Amino acid sequence: MPDEHPGRDLKSFVLPEIGQLLETKDPWEPFQLLDPFGKPVQPAAVYLKDMMAADSSPLTPRSYGMDLLRWWRFLWFFGIEWDRAVRGDARDFMLWMKLADKPARVHWRHRGKDPTQIPQPRTQADRPAPGTANPVTGKPTVGKKYAPSTRAHCETVLRTFYDFHLERNTGSLLVNPFPLVRNRRSSRTNEHHNPEKEFQRQRTGLYRPKVPKRIPRRIPDEKYTEVFAGLRSHRDRALLAFWVATGARAEELLTSRQADAIVGQQTIGVIRKGTREYQELPSAPDAFVWLRLYQEEAWKKGVPRGRTQPLWWTLRRPWRPLEYDAARMMFKRANEVLGANWTLHDLRHTATFLLLDDPSMPAVYVQHILGHKYLSTLDIYNRPTRDDVITAGLAHHARQQHRRESPSSAPPAPAYNPESLNVLFGSRLT
Template identity: 50%
Template sequence: MTVSEQRPRDLSTLSVPLVGALLETEDPFMPYRLVDACGADVEPAAEYLRDLRATGCAVSTQRSYGMDLLRWFRFLWAVDVPWNRADRRDAADFSCWILHIDKPRRSKSRTSSALQAANAVTGKPVVGPKYAARTIAHSETVLRSFYDFHQEAGTGPILNPFPLARQRRAGRVHAHHNPMEQFRNEQVGLFRPKIPQRVPRCIPDDQFDRLFAALGSHRNRALVAFYVSTGARASELLGARRRDADPGRGLITVVRKGTREVQQLPASPDAFVWLRLYQQQLDTVVGPRWDQPLWWTTRRTPRPLTYHAARAVLVRAQAELGSNWTLHDLRHTAAYRMARDPQMPLTDVQWVMGHVRLSTTQLYLTPPVDAVVAGVLAHHARRQARPAPTAVAPQYQAESLADLFGQATL
């Protein structure tokens, strides 16, 4: 039976149980395991994740890829299709299904924010109940790579269920790209949704001052001060150890997320001031050991600070402000502040931010949203204050009227 002869699947009545899980392990060679409803390893996913680990992918990357595979296998289990028998019809149904379903709710207190388009304070979109376009696009890329891996190994289907777009099957993407032009946001995969281009948002100075004042401890102030002055990613700064901070030279050492390169980043003097105040409180609890983590929890038993705990710090501080800034917005803010300094070359900003391409750093030359809004409002105010033109009745010379109408006098 061909694909065209198969009956269409009714996705409106399809129920996909949340069976299986992605489990974190203590094995450094296999940080995550994908298991089915019975707790058994999903061997095709294990082989793919093992190959990712061999290529040097970060642990966070493996977790992200594993979650995409988990959603795909849950769908296949629900429609009763073996993973190596999936075809383009199944991939198309999965792409339609993930576009319209709601994300699994982690808690009952989490409410839907679909009716609110943007935060009233920051103007940033509120996270809705649906999967974002970038999440779906990432899932399509991972699943296409998963089947490409098994095609090369001879263990998967002959045809990839997630093929490239029709206009891109002849060769690789950007094969004849002009290096003097920007890359266009092209649709690479056949089932890949279009991703809207986002302009990075920075925190305005007045809102940042209110956010900083709402932080309740020296640790939180030191952490935010380092984020907004170094431009480091959240995981990079949280992975620093006490020996990595060098207040004498104003540097802090981090390990870059992608390349795993060790790099020293300049930080502001006030960041080291808040760090020293925090360390004086911490020394009485964990001791001044130079090889210990730099950031610790302050509630109950001290533990190294994780990303989710640092994110919760920012969420609690914004509860009364009504804003929804994130840790990554602090990185954007640092980049905007440096890029808008006329005495700082853009290549220096690229080095600090760890960007591979200068075109990525050039995004921060775009005026911030608050500056654009303020400029447009000032434009309207100037036009409103402009004096209204005086209405003057048109006057015609008598000689002209006489010549026109042939009258001697008017």
């Protein structure tokens, strides 16, 4: 089968919004990849079911399903069968993800309408351009292109998807269109590795991009106070206080029940994201104060009360347990007051920095609180942050400026000590 497609125009290609990834609310099959006619895509369904059997998180099929949907839309547009795709198709797809702009999402209220009748989103003149650094946090804003991490994740998903079906001998699939790096397929990985050194993470996919290492960012104390002051309810203040005090992930804290907040022991229980195990985390007294204020206010309004009831609820009727997307939008609104772009995960980084800054707090305890499998995961917090580097650099220039403005004269040479000379050369020098 020919591998080249000289007539394929990728510059004007726009990924069509056909098909969908449907959330079924069924624990046996939480997500389904549907074709343009609403029928399930069987190769993807088998792959996601096998992933669920491997004890993956329920959110993993959603992440993998979005990458499969993007690839299937590419195949549907060019009329390619999934088991007939060749390396040239994979190359064009990854090249398009690298150079093209991300397709603009159409709100579900505007789907099927005339594009000229869709109102344009309001933009602020002082808002930084997409992909540039935020003036408050220094973090880059969401750009128009696909991020390297997104492209790397997509390449890994598609390569493992085709490896899975090659092992099962599905359809007419003969080769994986997403191959490994050529010079690595002919030899054993790390065959010349020095056993005294750690193994390095290597790129395995031919079309896998290089992903820059991310440096965790903390929210400065003064900025955290401003964000906290911009919150609108006791519930939001309690959530923020618990996130910074416990270091729990955003979705982990939302799994807590009302019986999990034990004021006497000053702990709160959460369900860990990876292991799905229950763990009690120590927290600060202020967090329980805000929690009590929130509960008294919520129970008066009629929020369900009980030991097995969720701890966090929406602020308006009908009462529903608070979900991650709603909590994320809450924190985003508080950020917009300052013009910042911190995320909920930055609160976890802030809590980690606060724990590690305490010399009396052993690192192995911090590892257990954060739920990390390896202690070496904390090494990323030993790297200097952007704020630390800038602060140290400015202090260096200030010291240099101070030396130039007030040069100090060299101290005069001290006179010889006669007693020392007498010891060396005798008393005749005196």
